[in-house]
Amino acid sequence: MVECHRCGKVIASKNELTTALQGLKVWGYHNECYVEHLRKEPSLLFRSIRLNTHAGKIVCILAPFVGAIIAFSVMLSSLQSRPPLLIMIVWVVVFLIVIVGMPYARYRSYHHFEKPLG
Numbered sequence: 001m002v003e004c005h006r007c008g009k010v011i012a013s014k015n016e017l018t019t020a021l022q023g024l025k026v027w028g029y030h031n032e033c034y035v036e037h038l039r040k041e042p043s044l045l046f047r048s049i050r051l052n053t054h055a056g057k058i059v060c061i062l063a064p065f066v067g068a069i070i071a072f073s074v075m076l077s078s079l080q081s082r083p084p085l086l087i088m089i090v091w092v093v094v095f096l097i098v099i100v101g102m103p104y105a106r107y108r109s110y111h112h113f114e115k116p117l118g
């Protein structure tokens with residue numbers, strides 16, 4: 001059974017379902033509840049992506065590649081002039097979130113919300 005994170009009522013079918021990131025977790029909403037939710041609490045870029053749409057799938061597939069390419073070029077440029085340790089740590093964390101987090105969010109969306117609604 002899948003419940004809407006906003007109104008708490010049961011989501012009956014895939015057609016009513018929107019999955020999205022809230023913080024570091026994936027939640028399911030009714031389509032209308034999600035629209036309402038975004039209007040009341042404007043969202044950061046990644047949070048406003050609907051994971052269970054084609055666009056969401058594409059973002060989740062491309063994000064790790066783009067993240068890896070940028071991470072690699074940052075690594076190359078940092079060989080020449082080494083940035084402060086703190087900045088390096090922040091970069092690593094950001095890339096880990098993009099590279100690991102987006103496919104993970106996609107997996108959670110499928111496993112916990114889309115599959116039970118079958």
Ligand SMILES: [Zn+2]
Pocket residue numbers: 004005006007008009029030033
């Ligand atoms: Zn709802």
